[in-house]
Amino acid sequence: MSVFQTGSSFVEINSPIQDQQIPRNAIINISGTSQDNNYSKCKIMIVVNKEFPYRDIKPIDNFSRVDYSKWSFILTPDYTKLKLGENKITSKAVCDEYHITMAKDNVTGRYIKHSSVNVTGIINSLG
Secondary structure, three states, X not given: OOOOOOOOOOEEEEEOOOOOEEEOOOOEEEEEXXXXXXXXXXXXXXXXXXXXXXXXXXXXXXXXXXXXXXXXXXXXXXXXXXXXXXXXXXXXXXXXXXXXXXXXXXXXXXXXXXXXXXXXXXXXXXX
C-alpha cells in the first residue's frame, strides 16, 4: 500500500498512520498538517473510500479560522464506517494561490493537492 503524494507535501495526514489497524465502528480523529497559513486562502477537506462529497474539516490551534497548518476531522460511523480490510482516507487542499507542489484544477481554476493513507478496518466487539 502506498501514500498518494508526490514532491514535497503541501497537505499531509499524520493520524491515523499508514497501514494502521482500526476497528471498523471506531470514532477516528483524523489529523494532519499543511503548508497553509492565514494568507494562503486554502481549505482542507476529507473523503473516506471515495464516499463523496468531500467533508470540510476545521483548522486547530489558531484564532483566525483560516489557517489550516494544523487540522483535524472526527470520523464517526454516522458519516461512514470503515469497511473490513483496506480503506483509503484522502485529504485535499484547495487553494486560490499557486504553490509549487500543486496542480491547477481546470474546472474551478483553483490549485489542489491530495494526500492519502490506507488503513485496515478490523472487527471489534461492537461488530
